[in-house]
Amino acid sequence: MFSNAIENNDFSELELHLQSYKNAYGRLKELTVPNELVSIHKEQLEIFSKLIKIYEAIKEINTDPLKANLALQAYQTTTEQFLGWLQKLSEFIQAHP
Secondary structure: OHHHHHHHOOOHHHHHHHHHHHHHHHHHHHOOOOHHHHHHHHHHHHHHHHHHHHHHHHHOOOOOHHHHHHHHHHHHHHHHHHHHHHHHHHHHHHHOO
């Protein structure tokens, strides 16, 4: 998705994903969660916040290519963090049927 957006200078699909993350972040931020889920919830907010910043930086590749390239590198790390978060959530769900 990122390479297509950059190559074609068309960030419309990226913008859709960005708006989805922003909407989800806003809704998640308003949720009240049980105490045993607070750390998982905070990590989810942190991941979504990072993804929002990454997508915003990539959109600015024409004005700030360094920032966009750093964002592309950060995307891999953030994706790995998201996968780890999913594992934690899965373990929590299994432990609390």
